[in-house]
Amino acid sequence: MFSVGMALAGIATKGRNTMQQFLKEVGRGKKGAKDLPYEAAKEAAAQIFDGQASDAQIGAFFIAERVKGETVDELLAFIEAAxxxxxxxxxxxxxxxxxxxxxxxRAKSFAATIPVAAVLAAAGVPVVLHGSGTLPPKYGVSLREILREAGVPTGGDGQTVGRMLNQLGIAFIDTENFCRPLRQLRPVREQLGVRTLLNTAEKFLNLANADYLVAGVFHTTVLEKAAELAVKLGYKRAMIVQGIDGSEDVPVNRPSALYWIQDGTMEKHLIDPKRYGLHAENEPANLTAAEQAASIAGVLQGEHAYRNMVLLNSGLRLWLTERVQNMGEGIELGRSVLDAGDAWKKFEDWRRAPAESP
Incomplete structure (x- = not known):
């Protein structure tokens, strides 16, 4: 039987400008829109990334996908093409x-992932953070802005970043420096001003060939979809969390859902900070980059309002990366690393690292 999927797959192999055909399928409205099969979505991504589609077509495609709802295969196609x-x-x-x-x-939360990365690196788990200049729809304070305020180098070429990761076990990737499609599409995304499928795709590029992943989503409705995506991408272990501000940081003021991915399967869990004695009523925080940097230094140097949040997330990630046998052990290891000053020393070493290759 001939299907829409077969037709689109055929279109995707003809080597001509087919963006109008793709738009006709995904842009039929909420009820009439058709999902693109993987190969067709990969061709659409290629045309968008390689300059074969106009800005008008790109904007229309992103909005149509937003209205329709992106499928796992469509997201996977864009990730792999990028x-x-x-x-x-x-x-x-x-x-x-x-x-x-x-x-x-971040618009209303502390970027715990930065001090948590220092804790993990000090405990022997290599970590990469990544990001870019801030983007819509939130236009919050970006990790790049926070790290620069804290004195951490965020530039350099691939050799520089790789050397830093090898030597310190911690590095930041300014993604747009290494992913041409994201760099070129920034003006379109800023003009649209709304979330697009790229907001999800950029999280899963895995530019350091990492074995493990922790990724955050905002809405419960996309938690399972992101977990299915992580399964298809083949990580050794992964964790998709419904974090604060859509981040990878689990909150300490309430239980939160997450998916644990291992051996090609996904399992849903509920993490309750009260179970580990880490519950705290942290208020929503609209922190500037300078305030974020000061809070990071405060946590790493001693007692601080965000200490429990750092301990909870450190415990989860140490468990995820198989550094410990369970989350309780991870929390205790994170506590010892913080109390011994090892995480602060790691962060200080990171700040002193040269920004460019010698």
Whole structure:
């Protein structure tokens, strides 16, 4: 039987400008829109990324996908097409953890993922953070802005970032420096001003070939979809959390849902900070980059209002990366690393690292 999927797959192999055909399918409205099969979505991504589609077509496609709702195969196609056009960070480490948060920044939360990364690196787990300049729809404070305020180098080429990861076990990837499609599409995204499928795709590029992933989503409705995506991408272990601000940071003022992915399967869990004695009533925080940087230093140097949040997330990630046998052990290891000053020393080493290759 002939199907729409077969027809689109055929269109995708003809090598001509087919964006209008793709738009006709995904842009039929909420009830009439058709999902693109993987190969057709991959061709649509290629045309968008390689300059074969106009800005009007690109904007229309993103909005149509937003209205229709992106499928896992469509997201996977865009991720893999973007990765094929990216520079992968060279390094010699195994067991790297990719921490994937919102590229549109933090609007009402502390960026715990930064001090947590220092805790993990000090405990022997290599970590990469990544991001770019802030983006819509949130236009919050980006990780890049926070790290620069804290004195951490965020630039450099792939060799620089890879060397930093090899030597310190921690690095930041300014994604647009290594992924041409995201760099070129920034003006369109800023003009649209709304969330697009790229807000999800950029989290899963895995430019450091990490074995482990922790990624955050905002809405419960996309939690399972993101988990299915992580399964298809083949991480050794992954964790998709419904974090604060859509980040990879689990809150301490309430239980939160997450999906644990391992051996091609996904299992839903509920993490309750009260179970680990880490419940705290942290208020929503609209922090500037300078305030974020000061809070990071405060947590890493001693007692601080965000200490419980850092301990909870450190415990989860140490467990995820198989550094410990369970979350309780992870929390205790994180506590010892913080109390010994090892995480602060790691952060200080990171700040002193050269921004460019010698």
């Amino acid at each position: 990765r094929e056009r990216s520079t992968v960070i060279p390094h010699s480490l195994g067991g790297v953890l990719d921490c994937a948060g919102p590229y549109d920044g």
